[in-house]
Amino acid sequence: xxxxxxxxxxxxxxxxxxxxxxxxxxxxxxxxxxxxxxxxxxxxxxxxxxxxxxxxxxxxxxxxxxxxxxxxxxxxxxxxxxxxxxxxxxxxxxxxxxxxxxxxxxxxxxxxxxxxxxxxxxxxxxxxxxxxxxxxxxxxxxxxxxxxxxxxxxxxxxxxxxxxxxxxxxxxxxxxxxxxxxxxxxxxxxxxxxxxxxxxxxxxxxxxxxxxxxxxxxxxxxxxxxxxxxxxxxxxxxxxxxxxxxxxxxxxxxxxxxxxxxxxxxxxxxxxxxxxxxxxxxxxxxxxxxxxxxxxxxxxxxxxxxxxxxxxxxxxxxxxxxxxxxxxxxxxxxxxxxxxxxxxxxxxxxxxxxxxxxxxxxxxxxxxxxxxxxxxxxxxxxxxxxxxxxxxxxxxxxxxxxxxxxxxxxxxxxxxxxxxxxxxxxxxxxxxxxxxxxxxxxxxxxxxxxxxxxxxxxxxxxxxxxxxxxxxxxxxxxxxxxxxxxxxxxxxxxxxxxxxxxxxxxxxxxxxxxxxxxxxxxxxxxxxxxxxxxxxxxxxxxxxxxxxxxxxxxxxxxxxxxxxxxxxxxxxxxxxxxxxxxxxxxxxxxxxxxxxxxxxxxxxxxxxxxxxxxxxxxxxxxxxxxxxxxxxxxxxxxxxxxxxxxxxxxxxxxxxxxxxxxxxxxxxxxxxxxxxxxxxxxxxxxxxxxxxxxxxxxxxxxxxxxxxxxxxxxxxxxxxxxxxxxxxxxxxxxxxxxxxxxxxxxxxxxxxxxxxxxxxxxxxxxxxxxxxxxxxxxxxxxxxxxxxxxxxxxxxxxxxxxxxxxxxxxxxxxxxxxxxxxx
Numbered sequence: 063x064x065x066x067x068x069x070x071x072x073x074x075x076x077x078x079x080x081x082x083x084x085x086x087x088x089x090x091x092x093x094x095x096x097x098x099x100x101x102x103x104x105x106x107x108x109x110x111x112x113x114x115x116x117x118x119x120x121x122x123x124x125x126x127x128x129x130x131x132x133x134x135x136x137x138x139x140x141x142x143x144x145x146x147x148x149x150x151x152x153x154x155x156x157x158x159x160x161x162x163x164x165x166x167x168x169x170x171x172x173x174x175x176x177x178x179x180x181x182x183x184x185x186x187x188x189x190x191x192x193x194x195x196x197x198x199x200x201x202x203x204x205x206x207x208x209x210x211x212x213x214x215x216x217x218x219x220x221x222x223x224x225x226x227x228x229x230x231x232x233x234x235x236x237x238x239x240x241x242x243x244x245x246x247x248x249x250x251x252x253x254x255x256x257x258x259x260x261x262x263x264x265x266x267x268x269x270x271x272x273x274x275x276x277x278x279x280x281x282x283x284x285x286x287x288x289x290x291x292x293x294x295x296x297x298x299x300x301x302x303x304x305x306x307x308x309x310x311x312x313x314x315x316x317x318x319x320x321x322x323x324x325x326x327x328x329x330x331x332x333x334x335x336x337x338x339x340x341x342x343x344x345x346x347x348x349x350x351x352x353x354x355x356x357x358x359x360x361x362x363x364x365x366x367x368x369x370x371x372x373x374x375x376x377x378x379x380x381x382x383x384x385x386x387x388x389x390x391x392x393x394x395x396x397x398x399x400x401x402x403x404x405x406x407x408x409x410x411x412x413x414x415x416x417x418x419x420x421x422x423x424x425x426x427x428x429x430x431x432x433x434x435x436x437x438x439x440x441x442x443x444x445x446x447x448x449x450x451x452x453x454x455x456x457x458x459x460x461x462x463x464x465x466x467x468x469x470x471x472x473x474x475x476x477x478x479x480x481x482x483x484x485x486x487x488x489x490x491x492x493x494x495x496x497x498x499x500x501x502x503x504x505x506x507x508x509x510x511x512x513x514x515x516x517x518x519x520x521x522x523x524x525x526x527x528x529x530x531x532x533x534x535x536x537x538x539x540x541x542x543x544x545x546x547x548x549x550x551x552x553x554x555x556x557x558x559x560x561x562x563x564x565x566x567x568x569x570x571x572x573x574x575x576x577x578x579x580x581x582x583x584x585x586x587x588x589x590x591x592x593x594x595x596x597x598x599x600x601x602x603x604x605x606x607x608x609x610x611x612x613x614x615x616x617x618x619x620x621x622x623x624x625x626x627x628x629x630x631x632x633x634x635x636x637x638x639x640x641x642x643x644x645x646x647x648x649x650x651x652x653x654x655x656x657x658x659x660x661x662x663x664x665x666x667x668x669x670x671x672x673x674x675x676x677x678x679x680x681x682x683x684x685x686x687x688x689x690x691x692x693x694x695x696x697x698x699x700x701x702x703x704x705x706x707x708x709x710x711x712x713x714x715x716x717x718x719x720x721x722x723x724x725x726x727x728x729x730x731x732x733x734x735x736x737x738x739x740x741x742x743x744x745x746x747x748x749x750x751x752x753x754x755x756x757x758x759x760x761x762x763x764x765x766x767x768x769x770x771x772x773x774x775x776x777x778x779x780x781x782x783x784x785x786x787x788x789x790x791x792x793x794x795x796x797x798x799x800x801x802x803x804x805x806x807x808x809x810x811x812x813x814x815x816x817x818x819x820x821x822x823x824x825x826x827x828x829x830x831x832x833x834x835x836x837x838x839x840x841x842x843x844x845x846x847x848x849x850x851x852x853x854x855x856x857x858x859x860x861x862x863x864x865x866x867x868x869x870x871x872x873x874x875x876x877x878x879x880x881x882x883x884x885x
Contacts, residue, residue: 081334081366084334087323088327090767094316095408099408101382104396108399119268120269122293123291125265140278141269141271147265151165152165157729159729162246163202163206167249175235176236182230197251200250231247260736261565262591288596289593317474320415325775327778342355422451505810509807524818527819529823531819557718558719561714581724584718584719590622592619597669602617621698622650625702631692633686635654636654637664652698653686653695673708677708679700813862820853
């Protein structure tokens with residue numbers, strides 16, 4: 063009997079406009095979360111399978127310093143095969159062409175598993191080889207071959223010698239370890255690496271052995287090689303954590319979707335709740351008890367969720383297929399893989415979050431009595447439970463997808479600031495408009511009065527539209543300017559060529575070359591590469607358990623800059639920085655964002671491995687970047703007296719202003735110093751723009767969901783107050799106003815709604831932009847006002863059109879219907 067009542071209630075409400083809006087809103091959320099979950103599951107399954115096939119060994123030990131002879135003997139004792147390789151970033155040249163390359167130098171034992179695929183003719187068949195290039199030879203990939211316009215058999219300048227180009231490498235069995243790198247690649251023999259005199263090489267040890275021996279090596283390496291990265295076929299793909307962080311970031315952004323969905327469901331559910339109350343009161347009058355009434359409400363809600371879940375799953379599968387199709391350019395053979403445990407966990411998460419939305423309605427249903435059948439039922443207006451549980455659901459989403467407290471706090475704070483700004487703006491405009499026109503006559507004064515009386519519903523409409531406009535405006539207006547601003551700022555302060563790494567010999571050659579070509583060296587700053595190994599006696603992995611951008615960078619060597627005076631583009635935030643040339647060397651100033659991201663504080667102890675030595679520092683100060691002499695800054699600053707503790711010369715980072723004629727002679731510099739690392743500001747900006755383009759595509763796709771939910775919010779808010787709108791229009795007609803006048807009043811309300819939302823979006827975007835530009839460039843943001851005004855007008859047109867279309871039914875109410883309904 064109960065099941066039949068549930069089905070009857072579900073069918074009764076299924077085709078109602080309010081129920082349809084709720085179902086569409088729930089289905090939109092389900093579609094987004096399921097698409098995210100299914101795509102992530104397929105990628106993770108692909109990476110796990112890829113790990114088994116492309117690791118190139120049973121165990122890999124990777125670190126930025128060579129193992130000692132004793133450590134190498136340990137590997138030989140427990141491994142059946144061992145291959146040593148080194149990776150360095152160099153720049154290769156041919157004629158007047160140059161190209162940044164990731165060069166891998168391999169020994170005679172490479173590869174230990176699998177084969178290298180090489181072609182020895184331009185259009186020839188590739189061959190499978192169980193060895194790398196011989197000494198004196200170099201193999202390049204096809205992209206590098208085309209970029210430098212090379213020919214097979216030709217000699218290629220390589221620092222202090224030449225290597226013969228003999229093959230085109232197509233596949234390396236350990237290619238997995240390069241992750242998502244798209245750098246052009248070349249292979250040489252390990253004996254030829256001294257020709258380059260490279261600094262900061264990555265040492266990689268590929269091992270094959272039985273399981274017990276390799277487990278012994280892993281336990282030994284964990285304690286003895288604290289800065290090393292270990293990979294095996296059970297440790298997880300190097301990209302797995304990266305894609306998990308992508309999923310978490312997108313999931314965290316869905317907080318905005320859940321907030322808007324909560325508004326839409328609340329507004330659309332006002333009339334539906336009255337219908338459910340009436341049905342429940344009838345059931346109680348017929349002899350049902352309160353638990354049965356709750357079961358009735360729960361069952362009807364569950365059927366509604368399932369009705370949305372089925373099409374949402376089908377659409378999510380289609381969206382996943384299209385997304386993976388786009389990603390096949392980066393991951394070959396990436397296909398859809400259904401991981402049922404991930405799918406079921408997503409279902410459970412969605413049910414829990416949507417159930418939290420429903421709790422206020424269930425609380426109302428628990429208070430229904432048969433006496434309400436003879437009294438006029440009214441929709442409860444308790445704001446605290448209605449929006450309190452919605453905020454709980456939003457917080458639950460943030461908790462599930464948060465892997466970084468700082469990122470979560472920044473995201474939620476930005477959203478909260480925008481919401482508060484729009485709410486305050488709404489209240490100010492409506493209150494001021496009502497006050498100014500309170501003694502005036504006419505439709506405008508009446509419009510301000512009515513909007514002030516329905517401040518809550520209008521605020522909700524404005525928030526929904528305004529959040530959508532904020533995201534779109536931020537994406538399309540602000541982010542397109544950042545690349546241009548960054549290029550202009552860097553060009554003004556740093557010149558047009560950045561030196562990212564140069565040793566002392568290379569710096570001397572740069573000085574001579576600059577004088578010969580009429581170029582100007584803007585700045586040179588010394589540093590060492592240091593690998594952070596311990597924090598307060600704990601290894602980095604033990605101390606930092608949550609992934610973050612800072613942690614990802616600290617797992618690789620970072621630059622330690624030494625100086626006496628603080629740079630003009632740095633400012634001490636906390637603590638006290640040294641000023642003396644002979645200051646105690648065991649102190650360090652850390653960049654403030656890194657301090658926050660990693661949870662560091664003054665007094666913490668940091669241990670760095672620098673050129674084979676262990677150096678211990680105490681955090682005495684923190685600093686931040688401010689506009690000054692150039693944009694080059696460092697995360698870690700140490701006293702100049704640290705030089706007395708190290709036996710290795712420093713490296714240098716800096717910038718130049720090249721004369722127009724000097725660009726053609728730049729290849730000469732790289733021919734003598736392939737390991738010299740330079741990058742033009744134009745190339746740096748292009749990399750930023752490429753990344754920005756990908757971000758804009760992602761956010762634009764996300765914006766489509768925002769637009770959809772904004773339209774649902776508008777429709778839900780109109781439907782929720784449609785009865786009140788009809789009464790208002792009928793009263794105006796009874797006082798002699800025409801339907802045209804009622805339409806003009808409705809148009810005025812929607813125009814004012816869209817203008818407030820658009821102005822709020824512009825203010826929110828400009829506030830965010832000012833913060834970004836001040837923190838990154840130390841300059842004021844100058845918006846494109848033509849773009850902003852155009853956005854304002856388009857937003858007003860779209861919102862007015864959507865509002866008038868959804869509101870048109872309220873203009874069809876008559877005075878007779880008003881009298882029949884009892885006014």
